[in-house]
Amino acid sequence: MQRIGDAPWLRRSLIAVAVGLSALFLLLPLVAIFAQALAEGVGPFIANLTDQYTLAAIGLTLFVTLLTIPINLVFGVMLAWLVTRFAFPGRRLLQTLIDIPFAISPVVAGLVYLLLYGRNGWIGGWLDAHDIQLMFAWPGILMVTIFVTCPFVARELIPLMQAQGSREEEAAVTLGARGFTLFRRVTLPNIRWALLYGVILTNARAVGEFGAVSVVSGAIRGETNTLPLHVELLYQDYNTVGAFASAALLALIALLTLAAKAMLEWRATRREALT
């Protein structure tokens, strides 16, 4: 007797299609990035990466990412805590609101921020009168990056914290634990892997964000140019090797992120197997 899907030809052709498509759409472009970046040898590749403007773009991207992660970390934990540990009217609505950045196109998000905080915007006018510039400067880039990445941590934590329930925290309270001790010694250890996972995703997105950032950045070389924007700028300047050198750097960061994610998942399954 054969089970469904046991036919050898079916299995083989499915595998062939899956492998073929993955190679064509995923692997080949990745190989192409590194091939292009190194097309003129290692020398020009290094030279392009150590170019003054490229270094500035790398610096800005890292700066924004390093600020985004802790802000979203705190925000995400607070939000997940609020949604899973308290019952209040509007809780469902809040849970839906968290997903807005997933649903909305990043370009639209950028435009909305421009509309609100730009010089002629609703809040921007008041800010301008007080000599505060958010748009076309790093604070604007930071704001849209936070917007785009804010669901990642909360989305990882909410299902886990819902599943775990609040019994352990209640037990800790009956034993006299208060506020931060409770969080540090009981809540945090239970959510740390999901939290790290959320941070990795946040990091990946913050480094690679293009759409929203391109609207609010103004792409001033050496000032408000992030790494993804820099790639586009170089490409438009017909500096293919330079563009691909920066792109290769982004791809490398992505690959490292994936490796970290895979390692966490492997750890998680191993921990489950142990207990």
Next chain:
Amino acid sequence: MSIHLRHIQKHFGRSQALSPIDLEIRSGELIGLLGPSGSGKTTLLRIIAGLETPDDHRDCRILFGERDVTQVHVRDRRIGFVFQHYALFRHMSVFDNVAFGLTVLPRAERPSSAEIRSRVMQLLEMVQLSHLAERFPAQLSGGQQQRVSLARALALKPEVLLLDEPFGALDAKVRQELRRWLRHLHDELGFTSVFVTHDQEEALELSDRVVVMSNGRIEQVDTPDTLYRAPRNRFVFEFLGDVNHLEGVVQDGVLTCGDARLAVDLEDGRQELLLRPHEVQVALQAQADAHLPASVMSIVPVGAEVRVELSADWMSEPWMATLSHQDAERLSLKRGMRVHALPRRWHHYPDAQEAPGTQVRPQQVSA
């Protein structure tokens, strides 16, 4: 430490979980809160603990001894709480679980780590788990986890121990063992304990007094013995054990239901009688004042008694009768056999709030 509850009520949204409740628990007592699910027993326990707040009312008071704890936060009430599913800290070893309460004390009150160590090991010895101190909760059996949870709750030497369905998730044998062990611990350490259960046997076996609850109200508070012998109303009677029903029309002192007849001392009209399984005898012949024909559905020997299930057209549900092995053998009961049920005594709870009646049939059956 005694516990006084005055005018405790609780609403969740619009539904009332507890109607105003007053309850006095004496120092050193072991009290069982017994009721079906949704009766409010767990809510009441969590209110005593401070994990839930009662509705605001000017008469609402919770006193531990002389100390008014109505407005005191859980962490400052100094109670021990044992959760239904243990709620052990899964990322901590057994040792760290038990030590937790001591390690989170304010620095000034916190014992040295050597003192903590000896106290924890002493507690683990008490629950006979010192050899598992380095294990993690997931590596323990349910019974072991519950013992860790008890040791953890006792680490701060609380004078009040609250337990929420402590043995609910364990198998019968472990449950039996832990019950005995909790009773022993309670008597030895002299704290006041309140535990929640939906298992009447557990409540009757373990408690000094049982609080029977239903629909957010207290139905009766009494010692297990009084409770079983003199249930105050029909709910308590039915909840405390298996019940057989006999419903029919009474006329001139005879209750009739189909082809069943029983002489009763009740007013004319529709009446319902309740009988415990051990109050029903099985005989081969009917008697002048009791004609209740039935056939044997099943015969199950359980421990010291034999449970016989009887069925007949006049019953709304099959009856259960418990016989001694001796009687069962003498009657040589077989499945499908025609027999007669003979009530030894029966109980009657009028719908109105009158005093309940229990009648023993004047002439004892001599089968």
